[in-house]
Amino acid sequence: MIRELTCVACPLGCPLVATIENGEVVDVKGNTCKRGAEYAKTECTHPVRSLTSTARVNGGSAYVVPVKSSKAMPKEKLFEAMEIINKTSINAPVHIGDVVVPNILGLDVDIVATNEVK
Numbered sequence: 001m002i003r004e005l006t007c008v009a010c011p012l013g014c015p016l017v018a019t020i021e022n023g024e025v026v027d028v029k030g031n032t033c034k035r036g037a038e039y040a041k042t043e044c045t046h047p048v049r050s051l052t053s054t055a056r057v058n059g060g061s062a063y064v065v066p067v068k069s070s071k072a073m074p075k076e077k078l079f080e081a082m083e084i085i086n087k088t089s090i091n092a093p094v095h096i097g098d099v100v101v102p103n104i105l106g107l108d109v110d111i112v113a114t115n116e117v118k
């Protein structure tokens with residue numbers, strides 16, 4: 001099976017063509033650097049995404065604080081993670097990097113604040 005992708009690992013956006021056999025990427029063409037080949041392999045076998053959202057803040061100068069995942073997480077877990085974040089609140093003050101949800105879904109990924117709330 002052939003799959004066409006656009007590499008998003010840098011702004012150049014190289015068009016990639018991945019050859020998949022028995023669920024494995026056996027060849028990648030079109031990549032300018034090896035990051036493109038790694039991206040194609042991950043995207044075709046186990047896609048991951050960074051998650052960004054907001055979490056509620058109790059008693060702060062704002063009602064919500066922007067949050068993000070500390071690293072990319074499996075794409076199929078994003079909605080489940082969002083449900084947890086939507087049920088979570090953190091007490092003010094909030095500082096950049098504060099962990100809002102530790103080890104979400106047991107994925108070794110923290111959800112952390114990306115802004116301050118007094």
Ligand code: SF4
Pocket residue numbers: 007008009010011012013014030031032033034035036037
């Ligand atoms: S293959 Fe390399 S140069 Fe091309 S978009 Fe991906 S990271 Fe950038």
